[in-house]
Amino acid sequence: MKLKRFIYLLLMFPMLSQAQTSGNPIFPGWYADPEAQIFSKTYWVYPTYSAKYREQVFMDAFSSKDLITWKKHERIIDTASIKWANKAMWAPSITQKDGKYYLFFGANDIQSDNEVGGIGVAVSDKPQGPFKDHLGKPLVDKFYNKAQPIDQYVFKDKDGSYYLIYGGWSHCNIAKLNNDFTGFVPFEDGSTFKEITPEGYTEGSFMFMKNGKYYFMWSEGGWTGPNYYVAYAIADSPLGPFKRIGRILTQDPEIARGAGHHSVINDAKKDLWYIVYHRRPIGEKDGNHRVTCIDMMTFDKDGLINPVKITKEGVKKNKL
Known part of the structure; x- marks a missing residue:
């Protein structure tokens, strides 16, 4: 059997090296809630390690130059470096600012204001x-506007402002981050957390801009x-109001x-848009058996998002 396996690998490697599409899933293993980013002409994906909560105590990352070949970066963060996190870490969101990389994450799956997390x-x-703990405590640890503090996304607006958009339990908040990401700047009306929940929202918020419009997406x-x-x-503002358009x-x-809990990346020079998301293979019944996939995302002439066709092939090779 070992010889057969060796021959199989010898035959496969040339095919793999010539691969022109990513295939789905894009890398092996149970991974969910992927956030995709572009840093220094490199694609990055930061997913949840999809396991039982008490095993979900670290995160890996993956990088690629072409969307085809992915390099695994193991345990970029774990609960050993985040002392207050213990039961679970998931749904990372990352942004770059002033030469630093800030990784936002949910931890402990708190069910009330009386729990730590x-x-x-x-x-x-x-x-x-x-990654090391930036605060030594949670940034958001309470249920403001009934939103469970999970599934965060960090959005950079065109004026350089950074916003935290987050929420579970069918409520979504937005808050303006301060310069060093240690807290928040109140809005003009004195509030810190504004609810922007659209119809049908459950969790998994994401936002991007296109042609001056704010596209708010969720699971x-x-x-x-x-x-x-x-x-x-x-909407015309990151604060909404957001009127639901439909599922894509x-x-x-x-x-x-x-298929859900996604992110979006854009090759602006080629005007190519990709949606990176997780899905559960046919026949898998374990809720944690999720894999990370990528497919093309397109728009119609009016700027509306066309329904995404999920594929086994994935996307074509694309170097930035």
């Missing part, structure tokens, strides 16, 4: 870490089942189920 921040000099439905989707809305990422019973 919420949204934390870690910092590193490199996108591959290692809806139950993450452990097949009925998990991505929907979106458009759904399951395909021939390919995978439970």
